[in-house]
Amino acid sequence: MEEKAKAEEKKTGMIEAWLRKHRYLYDGATRHPFILSIHDGTISIDSFKTWLAQDYLFVRALVPFAASVLIKAWKESDESGDVEVILRGVASLEDEISWFKREANKWGVPLSDVVPQRPNVKYCGFLESLISPEVKYTVAITAFWAIEAVYHESFALCIEEGSKTPPELKETCARWGNEAFHGNYCKSLQKIANRRLQKASDEELKKAEVVLLSVLEHELDFWNMSRGNV
Numbered sequence: 001m002e003e004k005a006k007a008e009e010k011k012t013g014m015i016e017a018w019l020r021k022h023r024y025l026y027d028g029a030t031r032h033p034f035i036l037s038i039h040d041g042t043i044s045i046d047s048f049k050t051w052l053a054q055d056y057l058f059v060r061a062l063v064p065f066a067a068s069v070l071i072k073a074w075k076e077s078d079e080s081g082d083v084e085v086i087l088r089g090v091a092s093l094e095d096e097i098s099w100f101k102r103e104a105n106k107w108g109v110p111l112s113d114v115v116p117q118r119p120n121v122k123y124c125g126f127l128e129s130l131i132s133p134e135v136k137y138t139v140a141i142t143a144f145w146a147i148e149a150v151y152h153e154s155f156a157l158c159i160e161e162g163s164k165t166p167p168e169l170k171e172t173c174a175r176w177g178n179e180a181f182h183g184n185y186c187k188s189l190q191k192i193a194n195r196r197l198q199k200a201s202d203e204e205l206k207k208a209e210v211v212l213l214s215v216l217e218h219e220l221d222f223w224n225m226s227r228g229n230v
């Protein structure tokens with residue numbers, strides 16, 4: 001890319017520039033048929049149960065990744081406030097795991113026998129690869145933002161006015177779709193990511209963009225898996 005254009009994008013926000021550039025893939029991950037089927041009320045409960053059980057395993061694997069981002073922030077960040085933002089996210093995962101257990105119980109999904117499906121195994125393996133100290137804070141925080149943003153944007157659609165989301169799924173959607181916690185949390189992560197990307201080297205920028213694309217692809221595969229298309 002031309003140097004001047006790149007400098008301009010860094011100034012206005014790398015994340016926004018990447019979302020424009022990769023709009024098609026981003027929309028694919030945030031407007032997936034699984035989400036649209038919740039939004040229009042046609043979702044099959046089996047798909048929902050599959051998603052619930054698989055996402056429980058995913059969230060358990062998200063804990064060590066989130067903790068690794070926290071460590072990177074503590075070691076590498078130029079702003080101490082980053083640690084609080086990430087810590088809030090880490091802390092909320094405990095409540096999230098309890099919620100999965102309650103929700104699974106409500107739907108009669110036995111979490112103790114859940115076997116992770118291939119897309120889930122791959123996604124969790126990808127998360128684990130990002131834990132490595134060789135992965136820089138800037139790259140890891142970009143991934144973390146993307147992981148949370150896809151869920152927020154997806155589920156926010158399902159609680160929009162006029163959506164036909166089944167009442168028994170509203171609480172699930174509000175968990176990730178709400179502005180008060182999750183929306184603001186994503187905004188804070190995005191701000192950190194943009195700040196870091198602004199100062200990043202070309203090589204780091206490239207790595208962060210590749211990681212963002214990988215997250216979007218894994219999210220797509222995860223939704224496909226939930227619909228039974230592995």
Ligand SMILES: Cc1ncc(CO)c(N)n1
Binds near residue numbers: 055058148219
């Ligand atoms: C697959 C997936 N992506 C993102 C999130 C956000 O926490 C989640 N729970 N599961």
